[in-house]
Amino acid sequence: MATPVRRPGRWRPTLDRPALVALLLGVAGVGFRLVLLLFTVPGSNSDEATFGLAALHIAANHERPIFLYGQRYMGMLESYLAAPLVGWAGPSWPVLRLPLLALYAVFLWLAYRLTRRLFSPWLAVFVVGLLALGSERVVRDQLTVVGGRPEVKPAVLAMLLIAVALGERRVRRRWLAMGLFGLLAGLALWSDWLIVPYLAVAGLLLVWAAPRDLIGWPGLLLVAGFLVGVAPMIKDNLAAPPGQDSLSVFQRISTRPGAPPSWSERAHGGLLEGVPLAGGLCPASGCARWQEWFAPLYLVLLVAAAVLGVVAYRRAADAADRVRAVARLALVAGAALTLLAYVRSALSATDPLGNARYLSVLQISLPVVLWPLWLAAVRAWQGPAGVAGVAARIGGAAAGAVLAAITAATVAATVMFVADAPSIRAEERQARELADTVRRAGLHEVYGDYWTCNRMIFNTDEAVACGVLDGNLTPGQNRYPAYWKRVGRAERPGYVFEAGSPAERRLRLLLGDRADAAVVAEVGDLRVYHPPIALRPWR
16 A cells, blocks of 8 residues: 655655545545544434443443343443543543544555455555445444444454465564454454354465464464453353353344244345445435345345456466455355345344344455456456457446446435434434433433433433333333342432333323323423332332
8 A cells, every 4th residue: 555665864655546545535434434423423322322331330440341231242342442531531422432433444444455455456446435435324333332343344354464465475473463363353253243254254264375374383373362352252151141141142132033034025124125225325214126226236246256256266376366366255255144144034124224234244345246347347448359349348338337326326325314414413412401401300310211211321421320111111121230220229210201102101191190290391202200209010
């Protein structure tokens, strides 16, 4: 990317034209997300607040959580990254998200480096340009602290670059590279199990590219690095009660009661909707029928990339060429295995809009998916004259049109996201106003629904504790038991529910004639109640 140039008395790196353009696009992408981060766009929620509360507890030296409270399979690396900042500046959504912005910048840089190494400089520029854009779905996966995806993507890219460099014999301290590869693999596995397909193909690439380094000290450092990275998960699982180990919890989350959805439902939700959503070609509200064209094209491009990878391997002139060809095939295999695992899960059919986030790791394989189109568009004008040349130019023009359509769709989804930002900001202001209103009402313990509670606790710096109730006013998903116990000890807890919700109707029924008198505030569509007595019908 940069070529060092030495001059008498000074030294400075110079960038070639592709690197300079990629740098400008990357700065634009980071700047765009920095503005969004400062305005808390996308909006916060209670899942993210749980990671923020864990960061507060880590900063205060209260706890050292390994997994997300109440969910023993999602690692807490993002909370540890944010803990120093949150501990210094206090609870703040922009501060909480700042480490993820840094991870996004690293991801862009590594994506450029890997694409340039395996394919071409200008394809690397194009990839950075697409990744600099972002629909609501894409940016939410990159900037919200909900675990796993922001850190595992750069980890895998770094692992692939290490494996390729080892195979090309470009690494001087090979033992150090092997140890770093293992550490990144262990941390990624602890952070998010969804990355397992990519970890598998990266590991196979390393075995193929550098088999001799698996013996002796480099191999021992590889294992040691992996064990250090995954040590928190091993420690927790050894002490977990029966049925509470990571694998059991993950299997329960991945399945749903009732009749399993058909394969056609899974294919529609997982492919036709999931792939364009995760690729940033659709708004958060979902893909229109005409926007689903990218899903079948994606599968065709994966097959074409696999064929090109095999051809490149067979035509390789030396070991370095073969390593790069195998790395391309690893990117294809990672995407294919991720899609297969997602479509097999019932989640792909039950809620494709909400679960498309599980396909965000497909961004790792974006270069290899675009490779067939890019190759056709570039080589079309280098073909021979005559009928073959005309056919090549027609194919190249079609490939260029598809690349232009992908770019246009990504730009359109980004513009729609920006246009919707005021409504996201309004909802965020309402959440802050609710927290301030509860505090002004003198309430320090309240009950509410899941999507209200932890968000309110974070916004009040734990000055207000909130216990989660479901629609029947019975205990709901309380991730952190200490809050539930604190509210349970309160003599006169408050209640915060959406007006007209089942929980509010049940509360008003219990209050009877005192219902209206118990209302102390209304914030948007939410009502704050403070009854004269505690109402706990589950006791």
